[in-house]
Amino acid sequence: MSDQGADGDAAIHILYIDDDDALGMLMRRNLGRRGFQVHLALDGKAGLERLAEGGIDAIVLDHFLKGETGLDILPSIVAIPDHPPVIYATGSVDTSVAVAALKAGADDYVLKSASPDYFDLLAAALDQGLERARFRRDTLKAQDEIRQARDRAELMLAEVNHRIANSLGLVAALIRMQASVAKDKGTVDALQETQMRINAIASVHRRLYTSHEVGTVQLDEYLENLLNELEASMRDDERPHRIALVCRGLNLSTDKVITLGLIVSELVTNAFKYAYPESVPGEIRVTVACSEDGLLTVHVEDDGVGFDRNAAAKGTGLGTKILSAMASSLKSEINYDPDHQGTRAILVFSID
Structure with a gap:
Protein backbone atom coordinates (compact mmCIF):
# COMPACT_ATOMS: atom_id res chain seq x y z
CA MET A 1 0.00 0.00 0.00
CA SER A 2 1.25 3.49 -0.82
CA ASP A 3 2.78 5.60 1.97
CA GLN A 4 1.65 8.89 0.46
CA GLY A 5 -1.20 10.07 -1.73
CA ALA A 6 -0.79 11.97 -5.01
CA ASP A 7 -1.09 15.30 -3.22
CA GLY A 8 1.68 14.45 -0.75
CA ASP A 9 -0.40 13.64 2.37
CA ALA A 10 -0.47 10.25 4.12
CA ALA A 11 -3.84 9.17 2.71
CA ILE A 12 -4.41 7.32 -0.55
CA HIS A 13 -7.06 9.20 -2.50
CA ILE A 14 -9.62 7.07 -4.35
CA LEU A 15 -12.17 8.48 -6.79
CA TYR A 16 -15.32 6.35 -6.68
CA ILE A 17 -17.64 6.92 -9.65
CA ASP A 18 -21.08 5.39 -8.99
CA ASP A 19 -24.63 6.75 -9.12
CA ASP A 20 -25.56 4.82 -5.94
CA ASP A 21 -24.97 7.41 -3.21
CA ALA A 22 -25.74 4.97 -0.39
CA LEU A 23 -23.18 2.45 -1.66
CA GLY A 24 -20.77 5.33 -2.07
CA MET A 25 -21.10 6.21 1.62
CA LEU A 26 -20.62 2.54 2.52
CA MET A 27 -17.55 2.50 0.27
CA ARG A 28 -16.16 5.56 2.01
CA ARG A 29 -16.62 3.99 5.45
CA ASN A 30 -15.18 0.58 4.60
CA LEU A 31 -12.22 1.75 2.53
CA GLY A 32 -11.54 4.51 5.06
CA ARG A 33 -10.79 1.86 7.66
CA ARG A 34 -8.21 0.43 5.24
CA GLY A 35 -6.32 3.72 4.81
CA PHE A 36 -8.08 5.08 1.73
CA GLN A 37 -9.77 8.45 1.44
CA VAL A 38 -12.73 8.12 -0.92
CA HIS A 39 -14.01 10.96 -3.14
CA LEU A 40 -17.50 10.33 -4.52
CA ALA A 41 -18.79 11.23 -7.99
CA LEU A 42 -22.33 10.31 -9.04
CA ASP A 43 -21.76 10.39 -12.82
CA GLY A 44 -19.04 10.40 -15.41
CA LYS A 45 -18.99 14.17 -15.88
CA ALA A 46 -18.53 14.80 -12.16
CA GLY A 47 -15.88 12.08 -12.01
CA LEU A 48 -13.83 13.57 -14.85
CA LEU A 61 -15.44 2.94 -11.81
CA ASP A 62 -18.88 1.37 -11.70
CA HIS A 63 -20.31 -0.18 -14.86
CA PHE A 64 -23.98 0.80 -14.64
CA LEU A 65 -24.53 4.57 -14.37
CA LYS A 66 -27.52 6.78 -15.20
CA GLY A 67 -27.70 7.16 -18.95
CA GLU A 68 -24.24 5.69 -19.53
CA THR A 69 -21.84 2.93 -18.56
CA GLY A 70 -18.35 2.94 -17.21
CA ASP A 82 -0.02 8.98 -16.59
CA HIS A 83 -3.63 8.43 -15.50
CA PRO A 84 -4.38 6.73 -12.17
CA PRO A 85 -5.05 2.99 -12.22
CA SER A 96 -17.65 -9.89 -21.70
CA VAL A 97 -18.12 -6.67 -19.67
CA ALA A 98 -14.97 -7.33 -17.66
CA VAL A 99 -13.05 -8.29 -20.81
CA ALA A 100 -14.19 -5.10 -22.56
CA ALA A 101 -13.11 -3.02 -19.55
CA LEU A 102 -9.64 -4.59 -19.48
CA LYS A 103 -9.23 -4.11 -23.21
CA ALA A 104 -10.26 -0.46 -22.83
CA GLY A 105 -7.50 0.16 -20.29
CA ALA A 106 -8.79 -0.84 -16.85
CA ASP A 107 -6.09 -2.30 -14.58
CA ASP A 108 -8.41 -4.81 -12.91
CA TYR A 109 -12.03 -5.57 -12.23
CA VAL A 110 -14.10 -6.83 -9.30
CA LEU A 111 -17.63 -8.22 -9.09
CA LYS A 112 -19.71 -5.66 -7.24
CA SER A 113 -21.64 -6.54 -4.06
CA ALA A 114 -22.44 -5.09 -0.63
CA SER A 115 -20.72 -7.87 1.35
CA PRO A 116 -17.59 -7.25 3.48
CA ASP A 117 -15.66 -9.57 1.12
CA TYR A 118 -16.30 -7.14 -1.72
CA PHE A 119 -14.45 -4.35 0.08
CA ASP A 120 -11.58 -6.70 0.94
CA LEU A 121 -11.29 -7.70 -2.72
CA LEU A 122 -11.55 -4.10 -3.84
CA ALA A 123 -8.84 -2.99 -1.38
CA ALA A 124 -6.56 -5.76 -2.63
CA ALA A 125 -7.22 -4.79 -6.26
CA LEU A 126 -6.48 -1.16 -5.42
CA ASP A 127 -3.21 -2.10 -3.72
CA GLN A 128 -2.14 -4.14 -6.71
CA GLY A 129 -3.16 -1.43 -9.17
CA LEU A 130 -1.25 1.21 -7.21
CA GLU A 131 1.81 -1.05 -7.06
CA ARG A 132 1.71 -1.61 -10.84
CA ALA A 133 1.31 2.14 -11.41
CA ARG A 134 4.28 2.80 -9.13
CA PHE A 135 6.33 0.24 -11.05
CA ARG A 136 5.41 1.86 -14.38
CA ARG A 137 6.42 5.30 -13.09
CA ASP A 138 9.71 3.98 -11.73
CA THR A 139 10.40 2.20 -15.02
CA LEU A 140 9.66 5.31 -17.08
CA LYS A 141 11.84 7.40 -14.79
CA ALA A 142 14.72 4.92 -15.09
CA GLN A 143 14.34 4.80 -18.88
CA ASP A 144 14.32 8.59 -19.03
CA GLU A 145 17.47 8.76 -16.91
CA ILE A 146 19.13 6.20 -19.19
CA ARG A 147 18.14 8.22 -22.27
CA GLN A 148 19.51 11.41 -20.73
CA ALA A 149 22.77 9.69 -19.77
CA ARG A 150 23.07 8.22 -23.28
CA ASP A 151 22.41 11.63 -24.87
CA ARG A 152 25.08 13.23 -22.66
CA ALA A 153 27.56 10.48 -23.53
CA GLU A 154 26.83 10.81 -27.27
CA LEU A 155 27.25 14.58 -27.04
CA MET A 156 30.58 14.21 -25.25
CA LEU A 157 31.73 11.58 -27.75
CA ALA A 158 30.75 13.82 -30.67
CA GLU A 159 32.78 16.65 -29.13
CA VAL A 160 35.76 14.32 -28.64
CA ASN A 161 35.59 13.20 -32.28
CA HIS A 162 35.31 16.84 -33.36
CA ARG A 163 38.42 17.79 -31.40
CA ILE A 164 40.36 14.76 -32.66
CA ALA A 165 39.41 15.53 -36.26
CA ASN A 166 40.44 19.16 -35.84
CA SER A 167 43.74 18.22 -34.20
CA LEU A 168 44.56 15.69 -36.92
CA GLY A 169 43.61 18.26 -39.55
CA LEU A 170 46.05 20.71 -37.95
CA VAL A 171 48.82 18.10 -37.95
CA ALA A 172 48.12 17.30 -41.61
CA ALA A 173 48.24 21.02 -42.45
CA LEU A 174 51.61 21.38 -40.71
CA ILE A 175 52.98 18.40 -42.63
CA ARG A 176 51.68 19.89 -45.89
CA MET A 177 53.44 23.17 -45.07
CA GLN A 178 56.63 21.26 -44.34
CA ALA A 179 56.37 19.40 -47.66
CA SER A 180 55.90 22.70 -49.51
CA VAL A 181 59.32 23.97 -48.37
CA ALA A 182 61.21 20.67 -48.65
CA LYS A 183 63.69 20.41 -51.52
CA ASP A 184 64.31 16.68 -51.69
CA LYS A 185 61.67 14.84 -53.77
CA GLY A 186 61.87 11.74 -51.58
CA THR A 187 61.18 13.86 -48.51
CA VAL A 188 58.28 15.61 -50.22
CA ASP A 189 56.74 12.26 -51.23
CA ALA A 190 57.16 10.83 -47.72
CA LEU A 191 55.55 13.89 -46.13
CA GLN A 192 52.64 13.81 -48.59
CA GLU A 193 52.05 10.12 -47.89
CA THR A 194 52.06 10.80 -44.16
CA GLN A 195 49.57 13.61 -44.68
CA MET A 196 47.25 11.25 -46.58
CA ARG A 197 47.44 8.65 -43.83
CA ILE A 198 46.52 11.24 -41.24
CA ASN A 199 43.65 12.46 -43.40
CA ALA A 200 42.34 8.88 -43.67
CA ILE A 201 42.08 8.70 -39.87
CA ALA A 202 40.75 12.25 -39.46
CA SER A 203 38.00 11.55 -41.98
CA VAL A 204 36.64 8.78 -39.74
CA HIS A 205 36.36 11.14 -36.77
CA ARG A 206 34.68 13.76 -38.93
CA ARG A 207 32.11 11.13 -39.95
CA LEU A 208 31.53 10.18 -36.32
CA TYR A 209 31.09 13.84 -35.38
CA THR A 210 28.59 14.63 -38.13
CA SER A 211 26.52 11.42 -37.91
CA HIS A 212 24.18 10.10 -35.22
CA GLU A 213 26.06 6.82 -34.97
CA VAL A 214 28.27 6.21 -31.95
CA GLY A 215 30.55 3.28 -32.76
CA THR A 216 30.00 2.71 -36.48
CA VAL A 217 30.62 4.59 -39.72
CA GLN A 218 28.69 4.45 -43.00
CA LEU A 219 31.39 2.82 -45.12
CA ASP A 220 30.29 3.96 -48.59
CA GLU A 221 30.05 7.63 -47.53
CA TYR A 222 33.41 7.47 -45.76
CA LEU A 223 35.22 5.85 -48.70
CA GLU A 224 33.64 8.25 -51.19
CA ASN A 225 34.85 11.23 -49.16
CA LEU A 226 38.30 9.70 -48.63
CA LEU A 227 38.80 8.86 -52.32
CA ASN A 228 37.60 12.30 -53.42
CA GLU A 229 40.20 13.86 -51.15
CA LEU A 230 42.90 11.54 -52.46
CA GLU A 231 42.05 12.28 -56.08
CA ALA A 232 41.92 16.04 -55.47
CA SER A 233 45.31 16.03 -53.72
CA MET A 234 47.18 13.71 -56.13
CA ARG A 235 45.67 14.40 -59.55
CA ASP A 236 47.83 16.64 -61.74
CA ASP A 237 49.23 16.81 -65.27
CA GLU A 238 51.72 14.05 -64.56
CA ARG A 239 49.07 11.81 -62.94
CA PRO A 240 45.70 12.66 -64.54
CA HIS A 241 43.97 9.61 -63.06
CA ARG A 242 40.40 9.05 -61.87
CA ILE A 243 39.16 6.96 -58.95
CA ASP A 255 38.29 0.51 -35.59
CA LYS A 256 37.75 -1.54 -38.75
CA VAL A 257 36.93 1.57 -40.79
CA ILE A 258 40.14 3.29 -39.70
CA THR A 259 42.18 0.21 -40.61
CA LEU A 260 40.40 -0.25 -43.93
CA GLY A 261 40.77 3.46 -44.71
CA LEU A 262 44.53 3.26 -44.24
CA ILE A 263 44.76 0.15 -46.44
CA VAL A 264 42.67 1.67 -49.24
CA SER A 265 44.58 4.94 -48.98
CA GLU A 266 47.93 3.14 -49.34
CA LEU A 267 46.80 0.99 -52.27
CA VAL A 268 45.20 3.88 -54.16
CA THR A 269 48.23 6.10 -53.52
CA ASN A 270 50.53 3.39 -54.90
CA ALA A 271 48.33 2.99 -57.98
CA PHE A 272 48.28 6.75 -58.53
CA GLY A 282 44.11 5.84 -66.09
CA GLU A 283 41.36 4.60 -63.82
CA ILE A 284 41.75 3.21 -60.30
CA ARG A 285 38.77 1.19 -59.09
CA VAL A 286 37.81 0.41 -55.51
CA THR A 287 35.11 -2.25 -55.09
CA VAL A 288 33.64 -3.33 -51.76
CA ALA A 289 31.14 -6.18 -51.34
CA CYS A 290 29.80 -8.00 -48.30
CA SER A 291 28.71 -11.64 -48.42
CA GLU A 292 25.81 -13.15 -46.50
CA ASP A 293 28.19 -14.85 -44.09
CA GLY A 294 29.70 -11.49 -43.03
CA LEU A 295 32.88 -11.47 -45.14
CA LEU A 296 33.88 -8.13 -46.63
CA THR A 297 35.84 -8.28 -49.89
CA VAL A 298 37.76 -5.23 -51.05
CA HIS A 299 39.37 -4.89 -54.51
CA VAL A 300 41.70 -2.04 -55.44
CA GLU A 301 42.65 -2.40 -59.09
CA ASP A 302 44.02 -0.62 -62.12
CA ASP A 303 44.79 -1.42 -65.76
CA GLY A 304 48.36 -0.21 -65.64
CA VAL A 305 51.80 -1.72 -65.99
CA GLY A 306 51.34 -4.36 -63.30
CA PHE A 307 53.05 -5.06 -60.01
CA ASP A 308 56.02 -7.36 -59.46
CA ARG A 309 55.96 -8.44 -55.81
CA ASN A 310 59.51 -9.80 -56.09
CA ALA A 311 60.94 -6.47 -57.24
CA ALA A 312 62.57 -4.09 -54.79
CA ALA A 313 60.13 -1.77 -53.05
CA LYS A 314 59.78 1.66 -54.57
CA GLY A 315 60.31 4.52 -52.19
CA THR A 316 61.00 3.81 -48.51
CA GLY A 317 59.01 0.56 -48.35
CA PRO A 338 48.06 -12.86 -60.99
CA ASP A 339 45.59 -13.08 -63.89
CA HIS A 340 44.51 -9.46 -63.81
CA GLN A 341 45.93 -7.14 -66.46
CA GLY A 342 47.45 -4.43 -64.34
CA THR A 343 47.25 -4.76 -60.57
CA ARG A 344 44.39 -6.06 -58.45
CA ALA A 345 44.90 -6.13 -54.69
CA ILE A 346 42.38 -8.26 -52.76
CA LEU A 347 41.53 -8.04 -49.06
CA VAL A 348 38.96 -10.31 -47.41
CA PHE A 349 38.06 -10.06 -43.71
CA SER A 350 35.18 -10.71 -41.35
CA ILE A 351 33.10 -7.71 -40.27
CA ASP A 352 32.05 -9.45 -37.04
Whole structure:
Protein backbone atom coordinates (compact mmCIF):
# COMPACT_ATOMS: atom_id res chain seq x y z
CA MET A 1 0.00 0.00 0.00
CA SER A 2 1.25 3.49 -0.82
CA ASP A 3 2.78 5.60 1.97
CA GLN A 4 1.65 8.89 0.46
CA GLY A 5 -1.20 10.07 -1.73
CA ALA A 6 -0.79 11.97 -5.01
CA ASP A 7 -1.09 15.30 -3.22
CA GLY A 8 1.68 14.45 -0.75
CA ASP A 9 -0.40 13.64 2.37
CA ALA A 10 -0.47 10.25 4.12
CA ALA A 11 -3.84 9.17 2.71
CA ILE A 12 -4.41 7.32 -0.55
CA HIS A 13 -7.06 9.20 -2.50
CA ILE A 14 -9.62 7.07 -4.35
CA LEU A 15 -12.17 8.48 -6.79
CA TYR A 16 -15.32 6.35 -6.68
CA ILE A 17 -17.64 6.92 -9.65
CA ASP A 18 -21.08 5.39 -8.99
CA ASP A 19 -24.63 6.75 -9.12
CA ASP A 20 -25.56 4.82 -5.94
CA ASP A 21 -24.97 7.41 -3.21
CA ALA A 22 -25.74 4.97 -0.39
CA LEU A 23 -23.18 2.45 -1.66
CA GLY A 24 -20.77 5.33 -2.07
CA MET A 25 -21.10 6.21 1.62
CA LEU A 26 -20.62 2.54 2.52
CA MET A 27 -17.55 2.50 0.27
CA ARG A 28 -16.16 5.56 2.01
CA ARG A 29 -16.62 3.99 5.45
CA ASN A 30 -15.18 0.58 4.60
CA LEU A 31 -12.22 1.75 2.53
CA GLY A 32 -11.54 4.51 5.06
CA ARG A 33 -10.79 1.86 7.66
CA ARG A 34 -8.21 0.43 5.24
CA GLY A 35 -6.32 3.72 4.81
CA PHE A 36 -8.08 5.08 1.73
CA GLN A 37 -9.77 8.45 1.44
CA VAL A 38 -12.73 8.12 -0.92
CA HIS A 39 -14.01 10.96 -3.14
CA LEU A 40 -17.50 10.33 -4.52
CA ALA A 41 -18.79 11.23 -7.99
CA LEU A 42 -22.33 10.31 -9.04
CA ASP A 43 -21.76 10.39 -12.82
CA GLY A 44 -19.04 10.40 -15.41
CA LYS A 45 -18.99 14.17 -15.88
CA ALA A 46 -18.53 14.80 -12.16
CA GLY A 47 -15.88 12.08 -12.01
CA LEU A 48 -13.83 13.57 -14.85
CA GLU A 49 -14.11 17.05 -13.33
CA ARG A 50 -12.83 15.77 -9.97
CA LEU A 51 -10.06 13.85 -11.70
CA ALA A 52 -8.99 17.04 -13.48
CA GLU A 53 -8.52 18.76 -10.11
CA GLY A 54 -5.68 16.32 -9.36
CA GLY A 55 -4.68 14.48 -6.20
CA ILE A 56 -6.30 11.16 -7.17
CA ASP A 57 -4.25 7.99 -6.74
CA ALA A 58 -6.69 5.43 -8.12
CA ILE A 59 -10.23 5.16 -9.52
CA VAL A 60 -13.04 2.72 -8.86
CA LEU A 61 -15.44 2.94 -11.81
CA ASP A 62 -18.88 1.37 -11.70
CA HIS A 63 -20.31 -0.18 -14.86
CA PHE A 64 -23.98 0.80 -14.64
CA LEU A 65 -24.53 4.57 -14.37
CA LYS A 66 -27.52 6.78 -15.20
CA GLY A 67 -27.70 7.16 -18.95
CA GLU A 68 -24.24 5.69 -19.53
CA THR A 69 -21.84 2.93 -18.56
CA GLY A 70 -18.35 2.94 -17.21
CA LEU A 71 -17.17 1.84 -20.66
CA ASP A 72 -18.34 5.22 -21.99
CA ILE A 73 -16.16 7.08 -19.47
CA LEU A 74 -13.12 4.79 -19.40
CA PRO A 75 -11.59 6.01 -22.72
CA SER A 76 -11.56 9.60 -21.42
CA ILE A 77 -9.74 8.47 -18.28
CA VAL A 78 -7.07 6.38 -19.99
CA ALA A 79 -6.47 9.18 -22.50
CA ILE A 80 -5.04 11.28 -19.65
CA PRO A 81 -1.22 11.01 -19.58
CA ASP A 82 -0.02 8.98 -16.59
CA HIS A 83 -3.63 8.43 -15.50
CA PRO A 84 -4.38 6.73 -12.17
CA PRO A 85 -5.05 2.99 -12.22
CA VAL A 86 -8.71 2.10 -12.82
CA ILE A 87 -10.51 -0.75 -11.03
CA TYR A 88 -13.69 -1.58 -12.89
CA ALA A 89 -16.62 -2.61 -10.67
CA THR A 90 -19.47 -4.49 -12.26
CA GLY A 91 -22.46 -6.37 -10.90
CA SER A 92 -22.91 -8.14 -14.21
CA VAL A 93 -21.97 -11.81 -14.38
CA ASP A 94 -21.40 -11.37 -18.09
CA THR A 95 -17.64 -11.83 -18.43
CA SER A 96 -17.65 -9.89 -21.70
CA VAL A 97 -18.12 -6.67 -19.67
CA ALA A 98 -14.97 -7.33 -17.66
CA VAL A 99 -13.05 -8.29 -20.81
CA ALA A 100 -14.19 -5.10 -22.56
CA ALA A 101 -13.11 -3.02 -19.55
CA LEU A 102 -9.64 -4.59 -19.48
CA LYS A 103 -9.23 -4.11 -23.21
CA ALA A 104 -10.26 -0.46 -22.83
CA GLY A 105 -7.50 0.16 -20.29
CA ALA A 106 -8.79 -0.84 -16.85
CA ASP A 107 -6.09 -2.30 -14.58
CA ASP A 108 -8.41 -4.81 -12.91
CA TYR A 109 -12.03 -5.57 -12.23
CA VAL A 110 -14.10 -6.83 -9.30
CA LEU A 111 -17.63 -8.22 -9.09
CA LYS A 112 -19.71 -5.66 -7.24
CA SER A 113 -21.64 -6.54 -4.06
CA ALA A 114 -22.44 -5.09 -0.63
CA SER A 115 -20.72 -7.87 1.35
CA PRO A 116 -17.59 -7.25 3.48
CA ASP A 117 -15.66 -9.57 1.12
CA TYR A 118 -16.30 -7.14 -1.72
CA PHE A 119 -14.45 -4.35 0.08
CA ASP A 120 -11.58 -6.70 0.94
CA LEU A 121 -11.29 -7.70 -2.72
CA LEU A 122 -11.55 -4.10 -3.84
CA ALA A 123 -8.84 -2.99 -1.38
CA ALA A 124 -6.56 -5.76 -2.63
CA ALA A 125 -7.22 -4.79 -6.26
CA LEU A 126 -6.48 -1.16 -5.42
CA ASP A 127 -3.21 -2.10 -3.72
CA GLN A 128 -2.14 -4.14 -6.71
CA GLY A 129 -3.16 -1.43 -9.17
CA LEU A 130 -1.25 1.21 -7.21
CA GLU A 131 1.81 -1.05 -7.06
CA ARG A 132 1.71 -1.61 -10.84
CA ALA A 133 1.31 2.14 -11.41
CA ARG A 134 4.28 2.80 -9.13
CA PHE A 135 6.33 0.24 -11.05
CA ARG A 136 5.41 1.86 -14.38
CA ARG A 137 6.42 5.30 -13.09
CA ASP A 138 9.71 3.98 -11.73
CA THR A 139 10.40 2.20 -15.02
CA LEU A 140 9.66 5.31 -17.08
CA LYS A 141 11.84 7.40 -14.79
CA ALA A 142 14.72 4.92 -15.09
CA GLN A 143 14.34 4.80 -18.88
CA ASP A 144 14.32 8.59 -19.03
CA GLU A 145 17.47 8.76 -16.91
CA ILE A 146 19.13 6.20 -19.19
CA ARG A 147 18.14 8.22 -22.27
CA GLN A 148 19.51 11.41 -20.73
CA ALA A 149 22.77 9.69 -19.77
CA ARG A 150 23.07 8.22 -23.28
CA ASP A 151 22.41 11.63 -24.87
CA ARG A 152 25.08 13.23 -22.66
CA ALA A 153 27.56 10.48 -23.53
CA GLU A 154 26.83 10.81 -27.27
CA LEU A 155 27.25 14.58 -27.04
CA MET A 156 30.58 14.21 -25.25
CA LEU A 157 31.73 11.58 -27.75
CA ALA A 158 30.75 13.82 -30.67
CA GLU A 159 32.78 16.65 -29.13
CA VAL A 160 35.76 14.32 -28.64
CA ASN A 161 35.59 13.20 -32.28
CA HIS A 162 35.31 16.84 -33.36
CA ARG A 163 38.42 17.79 -31.40
CA ILE A 164 40.36 14.76 -32.66
CA ALA A 165 39.41 15.53 -36.26
CA ASN A 166 40.44 19.16 -35.84
CA SER A 167 43.74 18.22 -34.20
CA LEU A 168 44.56 15.69 -36.92
CA GLY A 169 43.61 18.26 -39.55
CA LEU A 170 46.05 20.71 -37.95
CA VAL A 171 48.82 18.10 -37.95
CA ALA A 172 48.12 17.30 -41.61
CA ALA A 173 48.24 21.02 -42.45
CA LEU A 174 51.61 21.38 -40.71
CA ILE A 175 52.98 18.40 -42.63
CA ARG A 176 51.68 19.89 -45.89
CA MET A 177 53.44 23.17 -45.07
CA GLN A 178 56.63 21.26 -44.34
CA ALA A 179 56.37 19.40 -47.66
CA SER A 180 55.90 22.70 -49.51
CA VAL A 181 59.32 23.97 -48.37
CA ALA A 182 61.21 20.67 -48.65
CA LYS A 183 63.69 20.41 -51.52
CA ASP A 184 64.31 16.68 -51.69
CA LYS A 185 61.67 14.84 -53.77
CA GLY A 186 61.87 11.74 -51.58
CA THR A 187 61.18 13.86 -48.51
CA VAL A 188 58.28 15.61 -50.22
CA ASP A 189 56.74 12.26 -51.23
CA ALA A 190 57.16 10.83 -47.72
CA LEU A 191 55.55 13.89 -46.13
CA GLN A 192 52.64 13.81 -48.59
CA GLU A 193 52.05 10.12 -47.89
CA THR A 194 52.06 10.80 -44.16
CA GLN A 195 49.57 13.61 -44.68
CA MET A 196 47.25 11.25 -46.58
CA ARG A 197 47.44 8.65 -43.83
CA ILE A 198 46.52 11.24 -41.24
CA ASN A 199 43.65 12.46 -43.40
CA ALA A 200 42.34 8.88 -43.67
CA ILE A 201 42.08 8.70 -39.87
CA ALA A 202 40.75 12.25 -39.46
CA SER A 203 38.00 11.55 -41.98
CA VAL A 204 36.64 8.78 -39.74
CA HIS A 205 36.36 11.14 -36.77
CA ARG A 206 34.68 13.76 -38.93
CA ARG A 207 32.11 11.13 -39.95
CA LEU A 208 31.53 10.18 -36.32
CA TYR A 209 31.09 13.84 -35.38
CA THR A 210 28.59 14.63 -38.13
CA SER A 211 26.52 11.42 -37.91
CA HIS A 212 24.18 10.10 -35.22
CA GLU A 213 26.06 6.82 -34.97
CA VAL A 214 28.27 6.21 -31.95
CA GLY A 215 30.55 3.28 -32.76
CA THR A 216 30.00 2.71 -36.48
CA VAL A 217 30.62 4.59 -39.72
CA GLN A 218 28.69 4.45 -43.00
CA LEU A 219 31.39 2.82 -45.12
CA ASP A 220 30.29 3.96 -48.59
CA GLU A 221 30.05 7.63 -47.53
CA TYR A 222 33.41 7.47 -45.76
CA LEU A 223 35.22 5.85 -48.70
CA GLU A 224 33.64 8.25 -51.19
CA ASN A 225 34.85 11.23 -49.16
CA LEU A 226 38.30 9.70 -48.63
CA LEU A 227 38.80 8.86 -52.32
CA ASN A 228 37.60 12.30 -53.42
CA GLU A 229 40.20 13.86 -51.15
CA LEU A 230 42.90 11.54 -52.46
CA GLU A 231 42.05 12.28 -56.08
CA ALA A 232 41.92 16.04 -55.47
CA SER A 233 45.31 16.03 -53.72
CA MET A 234 47.18 13.71 -56.13
CA ARG A 235 45.67 14.40 -59.55
CA ASP A 236 47.83 16.64 -61.74
CA ASP A 237 49.23 16.81 -65.27
CA GLU A 238 51.72 14.05 -64.56
CA ARG A 239 49.07 11.81 -62.94
CA PRO A 240 45.70 12.66 -64.54
CA HIS A 241 43.97 9.61 -63.06
CA ARG A 242 40.40 9.05 -61.87
CA ILE A 243 39.16 6.96 -58.95
CA ALA A 244 35.91 4.98 -59.17
CA LEU A 245 34.12 3.48 -56.16
CA VAL A 246 31.54 0.71 -56.00
CA CYS A 247 30.27 0.14 -52.45
CA ARG A 248 26.82 -0.58 -51.07
CA GLY A 249 25.58 1.06 -47.89
CA LEU A 250 27.16 -0.70 -44.94
CA ASN A 251 27.86 0.29 -41.35
CA LEU A 252 31.23 -0.84 -40.07
CA SER A 253 32.80 -0.51 -36.62
CA THR A 254 35.08 2.49 -36.13
CA ASP A 255 38.29 0.51 -35.59
CA LYS A 256 37.75 -1.54 -38.75
CA VAL A 257 36.93 1.57 -40.79
CA ILE A 258 40.14 3.29 -39.70
CA THR A 259 42.18 0.21 -40.61
CA LEU A 260 40.40 -0.25 -43.93
CA GLY A 261 40.77 3.46 -44.71
CA LEU A 262 44.53 3.26 -44.24
CA ILE A 263 44.76 0.15 -46.44
CA VAL A 264 42.67 1.67 -49.24
CA SER A 265 44.58 4.94 -48.98
CA GLU A 266 47.93 3.14 -49.34
CA LEU A 267 46.80 0.99 -52.27
CA VAL A 268 45.20 3.88 -54.16
CA THR A 269 48.23 6.10 -53.52
CA ASN A 270 50.53 3.39 -54.90
CA ALA A 271 48.33 2.99 -57.98
CA PHE A 272 48.28 6.75 -58.53
CA LYS A 273 52.07 6.93 -58.36
CA TYR A 274 53.16 3.77 -60.14
CA ALA A 275 50.34 2.11 -62.15
CA TYR A 276 50.46 4.25 -65.29
CA PRO A 277 53.25 5.93 -67.24
CA GLU A 278 53.74 9.64 -66.62
CA SER A 279 51.02 11.84 -68.15
CA VAL A 280 49.00 8.80 -69.25
CA PRO A 281 45.49 8.93 -67.73
CA GLY A 282 44.11 5.84 -66.09
CA GLU A 283 41.36 4.60 -63.82
CA ILE A 284 41.75 3.21 -60.30
CA ARG A 285 38.77 1.19 -59.09
CA VAL A 286 37.81 0.41 -55.51
CA THR A 287 35.11 -2.25 -55.09
CA VAL A 288 33.64 -3.33 -51.76
CA ALA A 289 31.14 -6.18 -51.34
CA CYS A 290 29.80 -8.00 -48.30
CA SER A 291 28.71 -11.64 -48.42
CA GLU A 292 25.81 -13.15 -46.50
CA ASP A 293 28.19 -14.85 -44.09
CA GLY A 294 29.70 -11.49 -43.03
CA LEU A 295 32.88 -11.47 -45.14
CA LEU A 296 33.88 -8.13 -46.63
CA THR A 297 35.84 -8.28 -49.89
CA VAL A 298 37.76 -5.23 -51.05
CA HIS A 299 39.37 -4.89 -54.51
CA VAL A 300 41.70 -2.04 -55.44
CA GLU A 301 42.65 -2.40 -59.09
CA ASP A 302 44.02 -0.62 -62.12
CA ASP A 303 44.79 -1.42 -65.76
CA GLY A 304 48.36 -0.21 -65.64
CA VAL A 305 51.80 -1.72 -65.99
CA GLY A 306 51.34 -4.36 -63.30
CA PHE A 307 53.05 -5.06 -60.01
CA ASP A 308 56.02 -7.36 -59.46
CA ARG A 309 55.96 -8.44 -55.81
CA ASN A 310 59.51 -9.80 -56.09
CA ALA A 311 60.94 -6.47 -57.24
CA ALA A 312 62.57 -4.09 -54.79
CA ALA A 313 60.13 -1.77 -53.05
CA LYS A 314 59.78 1.66 -54.57
CA GLY A 315 60.31 4.52 -52.19
CA THR A 316 61.00 3.81 -48.51
CA GLY A 317 59.01 0.56 -48.35
CA LEU A 318 57.06 1.92 -45.37
CA GLY A 319 53.79 1.60 -47.28
CA THR A 320 54.28 -2.14 -47.72
CA LYS A 321 54.93 -2.54 -43.98
CA ILE A 322 51.82 -0.51 -43.14
CA LEU A 323 49.69 -2.62 -45.48
CA SER A 324 50.94 -5.84 -43.92
CA ALA A 325 50.39 -4.60 -40.38
CA MET A 326 46.91 -3.22 -41.07
CA ALA A 327 45.77 -6.40 -42.85
CA SER A 328 47.13 -8.49 -39.99
CA SER A 329 45.08 -6.45 -37.49
CA LEU A 330 42.00 -7.50 -39.47
CA LYS A 331 43.19 -11.14 -39.23
CA SER A 332 43.74 -11.16 -42.95
CA GLU A 333 46.34 -10.46 -45.61
CA ILE A 334 46.51 -8.69 -48.94
CA ASN A 335 46.72 -10.90 -52.01
CA TYR A 336 47.22 -9.99 -55.66
CA ASP A 337 45.38 -11.47 -58.62
CA PRO A 338 48.06 -12.86 -60.99
CA ASP A 339 45.59 -13.08 -63.89
CA HIS A 340 44.51 -9.46 -63.81
CA GLN A 341 45.93 -7.14 -66.46
CA GLY A 342 47.45 -4.43 -64.34
CA THR A 343 47.25 -4.76 -60.57
CA ARG A 344 44.39 -6.06 -58.45
CA ALA A 345 44.90 -6.13 -54.69
CA ILE A 346 42.38 -8.26 -52.76
CA LEU A 347 41.53 -8.04 -49.06
CA VAL A 348 38.96 -10.31 -47.41
CA PHE A 349 38.06 -10.06 -43.71
CA SER A 350 35.18 -10.71 -41.35
CA ILE A 351 33.10 -7.71 -40.27
CA ASP A 352 32.05 -9.45 -37.04
